[in-house]
Amino acid sequence: MFRRHKPSTPEHKRNPAVQGSALPVAQNDMRSFFSLSQLVLSAGHLRPPPILRHSKITYFEVEILDAQSKKQICVVDKIPPSSTLLDVKHKFHKVCPQWYPSRIGLRLERNGSYLKDSVNIKSLAASSIITLYFTDMGQQVSWTTVFLTEYTGPLLIYLLFYLRLSSIYDAKESARSIRHPIVHLACIFHCLHYLRHLLETLFVHKISEGHTPLKNMIKGCTFYWGFTSWIAYYINHPQYTPPSFGNRQVTFAALTFLVCEAGNHFINVALVHQNQSGNKASFPGPSINPFTWLFTLVSCPNYTYEIGSWVSFTLMTQTLPVGVFALLMAIQMALWARKKHQLYLKRGISSRWRKAAMIPFVL
Structure with a gap:
């Protein structure tokens, strides 16, 4: 007998699970393609991404007038807000080459104070046009040149008198x-004093990059060089006589001079370190260095030590020119010290309890 075989069934018919899952996937793909096509057709032309526009920068115009005649000298335009007054001076120099930046003095008012080079131009602007008044400051020299010239002169001049030129x-x-030993000692101490000033100018002090009129340097050199000539002429004269109290007076004055010179140096170093720290709200105070303990009594101990050096030099040599020079130096430094002391008090620096500016309990 023949056996009846069952007809072969396709795989998809034999597996209902496969059949049920394949058809929905195909339908979903068709719907997704149709939706994407409709989206592209309805979107139109593709647009590029929007360009970010930077904010418009406002430039300033600086009108420069002559301080005396009020006539317009020039107009410096296209000054960015971040510029300083020094940048304005450089552009002014390009327009008027006869005035270089250090010679240009600019003020907001005709009789006002001169503006510093570091002032931001935006802080001066009430509108887009800034009016400044110009004054020719004359021939200018750097402060470093001033100090080196003022201190080198006395050093060399004194040595010329010490050599007793014919x-x-x-x-x-x-x-x-016959020269008295005090003559040699005075020469050594005088040279030591000005050598200290020269070395501190070069390696200790952070001198401002500003300038000063040449006439001010001439005045300073005339003062220092003239008094040095007068002092050196008397001390190195063949008829010079030693101090009245002899070696005791010389020894005491010499020790005081050395102490004051050392104190002046250490105070200057302390002030420089304070300025480098950038903390203007505080003031150098006494440290383990005993030469800085004078900070507890005065605000400007460097001036105190400087006057102490010249007073002791006066006692050591017992000459009138040194005494006159010491008196004039004391008057000038008292004015400077008083001004700085008031500035410290105005800033609210912790020196209010100090009794004096330069001389303890007196001034």
Whole structure:
């Protein structure tokens, strides 16, 4: 007998699960393609991404007038808000080459104070046009040049008198006289004083990059060089006589001079370190260095030590020119110290309890 075989069934018919899952996937793909096509057709032309526009920068115009005649000299335009007054001076120099930046003095008012180079131009602007008044400051020199010139002169001038040149003193009288040891000691101490000033100018002090009129340097050199000539002429004269109290007076004055010179140096170093720290709300105070303990009594101990050096030099040499020079220096430094002391109090720095500016309990 023949057996009846069952007809072969396709795989998809034999597996209902496969059949049920394949058809929905195909339908979903068709619907997704149709939706994407409709979206592209309805979107139109593709647009590029929007460009970010930067904010418009406002430039300033600086009108520069002559301080005396009020006539317009020039107009410096296209000044960015971040510019300083020094940038304005450089552009002014390009327009008027006869005035270089250090010679240009600018003020907001005709009789006002001169503006600093570091002032931001935006802080001066009440509108887009800024009016400044110009004054020719004259020939200018840097502060470093001023100090080096003022201190180098006395050093060399004193040595010329110490050598007793025949053009200054009588040769026969100089040959007959015997120099007292105080003459040699005074030369050493005088040179030491100005060498300290020169070295501190070069390696300690952070001198401002500003300038000062040449006439001010001439005045300073005339003062220092003139007094040095007067002082050196008397001390190195063949007829010079030693101090009245002899070696005791010389020894005491010499020790005081050395102490004041050392104190002046350490105070200057302390002030420089304070300025480098950038903390203007505080003031240098006494440290383990005993030379800085004078900060507890005065606000400007560097001036105190400077006057102490010249007073002790006066006692050591016992000469009138040194005494006059010490008196004039004391008056000038008292004015400077008083001004700085008031500035410290105005800033609210913790020096209110200090009794004096330069001389303890007195001034």
